[in-house]
Amino acid sequence: MLLKKLAQSCGVSGNEKEVRDLILQEVKPYVDKIVIDPIGNLIVTKKGRNNLPSIMVSAHMDEVGLMVKAIDDKGFVKFLPVGGIDDRILVSKVVQIGTEKIKGVIGAKAIHLQKPDERKKALKHDQLYIDIGAKSKEEAEKLVSIGDYISFCSDYIEFGENLIKAKALDDRVGCAMLINLLKNNYDCTIHALFAVQEEVGLRGAKVAAYRLNPALSIVLEATTCHDLTDVDAPHFSTKLGEGPALSIADMGTYYNKNLVKKVIEIAQNNNISIQLKQTIKGGNDAGVIHTSREGIPTVALSVPCRYIHSPICVINKNDYKNMLNLVDLLLKNLKKEEII
Structure with missing residues (x-):
């Protein structure tokens, strides 16, 4: 299984080569251009129609x-x-x-x-x-x-009802999802960014966003899920099994309101479970992407993850599948004029 291979690979921030090599072999047959930049980002491009805006979809390779x-x-x-x-x-x-x-x-x-x-x-x-x-x-x-x-060292284990336990699910879930998305065809040009050094300051995404300067950006992440017995709403942040989490704001980003509305509309029209992230603590690569150059409209979707930043991250497979489906539909339906 792709996610298992990614989670069990080693890629502490600044040392992502093992993960990058694995991803490179997976995406090679499906893309038109491959770049490894000086900081270590893997950037691959899948060309669409020339008259449509480019979209950067990103996930980070590194782990704590x-x-x-x-x-x-x-x-x-x-x-x-x-x-x-x-x-x-x-x-x-x-x-x-x-x-x-x-x-x-x-x-x-x-x-x-x-x-x-x-x-x-x-x-x-x-x-x-x-x-x-x-x-x-x-x-x-x-x-x-x-x-x-x-x-x-942490074994990949499936347990309970559709649950997965492994290390580094932040953000190997995003990497696995992005690899699978590259196997599809879209009208727009897709720049897939597999970023380095997110966990130590969003460093890889900063230089990649400047390099690519896309019209729009989608960040694929894992995020805090603290739905345990001693936490009541709205302090739980997200809940396991209730769908991907859509961020409205966090400590690094106020997300583009039109993009947020578009995601909610697509989810509702296609009966895809989705939840709004209830806290603003933390952040992700969107923090440097949306302020790059003249500004890039950005949205972030995340798989809820219990015990994040530990060797025993836990996610729900249904949240992963719903997010993959939602991002696929988003890429098929995004129009720049609806966002800006």
Whole structure:
């Protein structure tokens, strides 16, 4: 399965090559032009009729992870976070380091040895270490190096009623969707952007949007789903299984109102479940796309994702399928004059 292959690939921000190579092989037969730009973005173009405006559809390849900071005298690896990671999820996780994917376990002082006040606080990442089984600094340095990227090890599992658990579903769900969209034919020219470094500052999308300068833009994402027992509306952000989430505004973007209305209209006319994202916290590549050059009308659709930015992201397959269907119809029905 495509999503499984993408989720299990390693692509911490700034080190997306493994994911990019996989995507490149998948899209090659369906596109007219392929560019890998200097920052690492994969940009592919599928030509439409010349008299129609171009649309950029984007998803980011990178995932949150870690980086080797130092190796101590006993061979334990110290690390830094890459992207927004909650320190509380780190203890006891299995990870893989560098191109050789050296396995390790994130460890901490045993609870038996902690002082009473230490037990009351979540351990910070600088209090943790990765145990790779080395007995000395010299032994560890034969396996890993300072600056090596570290990704989580997490099996892709389908469970419950149409649920998927895996790492990096933010935003491999968007990548999988964009690959599938490129297999279809549209009247408009599609620039598909598989962006780098979204998790560390929307860097890839910024340069790609400037390069392409499309008439319109659609961002495909995964977003926070916190529909748990201790959260009431409107604080849940999105709910699993109630369709793709349409953003009205977030901390980086006020989304184009006409594009938002068009998405809602298409969803209603085709009986596609959709929900409005209930919070404005966070952001995505739209934050730099919509302000590029003279401005690019932009809309963002997202698959709700529980436990986002962790090794156990959870999505509902129906939300994915509904979003893919909705974006397909949007690309078939978008007209620039209706938006601007």
